Amino acid sequence: MAELLRKVIKLGWVLKDKAGGLSPCHTRWIGKAYFYHESLKNTWRYKIITLLRNEFKQGLLKLPSHLKHLTSSTLFNSWTSQFFEKTWVIHLKGQSNSMKAHVDYPGKYLKRPPIGETRIKDYDGTSVTYEYLDHSTKTQEIMTLPVLEFIARLICHIPDKHFRNIRYYGFLSHKLRGKLLPLVYNLLKMNRVITGKVSLSWRDMIRTTYRYDPLLCPRCKTRMVLQSAVFASDSLITQHKEIAHGYFPLLL
Structure with missing residues (x-):
């Protein structure tokens, strides 16, 4: 299940709105883009259903007891066909020019743990009680889970070995950045002087970010x-x- 979740998250990042970039001829910056909402919904639906079918075919998908009769790929594909008739909802946020917001948003998923220690309210040796935000009601709720189930929910967020959380592409790719980044700085009128790599120790990073040594x-x-x-x-x-x-x- 953890691997399946990671694949779904990866699909979400691929389809997510990323407006702004170099034109194909590398002579101008395209700062706005329009995404067809209906087309994006259909693409997302197709990708997820195809992912589930592939997982089932490889024997990696565990079905609940009421679906145990789906014993072959043909039966599973037939059952999942009904979801093509349903409307899938996706959310597209408006374009933002805040670079800090762009960095903060993925940073929460890349570096921050899935749950803060302060949210864990009690542990009695067999169960864990913690606080969470219910997004449907926008209120803080309390949940108690057996220890192993609580751990299972945490470790599903651990990336696979050698899994790359951050990928660079386009003018930020290692192969092209030396050639294309100066063009981007020039088109965006950014006076950026690249003098080489800057190395910061972990001590300096903590001092810069949290203001203490x-x-x-x-x-x-x-x-x-x-x-x-x-x-x-x-x-x-x-x-x-x-x-x-x-x-x-x-x-x-």
């Missing part, structure tokens, strides 16, 4: 260096050499 002691404001780590029977040395080099040992 993770290596400074919050009390004496001196830089911490981890010298060594010991376990329960000994005292813990609180200097952080490994952390400064990007290694976080698991202390039990």
Whole structure:
């Protein structure tokens, strides 16, 4: 199911409105585009139904008990044909010129965990109680799930090994960016000087984003260096050499 969800999400990104780009002749910037809503709905419906059929054919789709009679691809395809007669709803947001909004939106899915720790309200050893937003009512609700089911809902968000969450294409692709990016900057009247790669350490990124230095002691404001780590029977040395080099040992 996790793999199927990832394929559906991937389809969603492919079909999502991405207005703005270079013209085919690379001489002008096309800043507006019109998407035919009806055509996009039909394409989305076809892609999802085709995906389900392919998953069933490969034996990767687990059906509920009331559909156990669909034992062959012919029967499954016949059953899914009814969905071509239904209207599928998609949502197209208006074009936005806010670059921050464009970065923040995918960033929530790429870097943020599926649920914040503060939303977990209780754990009794067998079940987890957490808070979530019900999008249908726009209200905060409370749900309690068995531990294994809660974990299953979390791990379905973990990408497969070697799965690339971010892909570059068009004038941002590694093959073409050196040639086309200067044209884009010129057409958009952006005075951008590319001097080479800029490398930031994890410490600098945290300082820039969150306005605090993770290596400074919050009390004496001196830089911490981890010298060594010991376990329960000994005292813990609180200097952080490994952390400064990007290694976080698991202390039990």
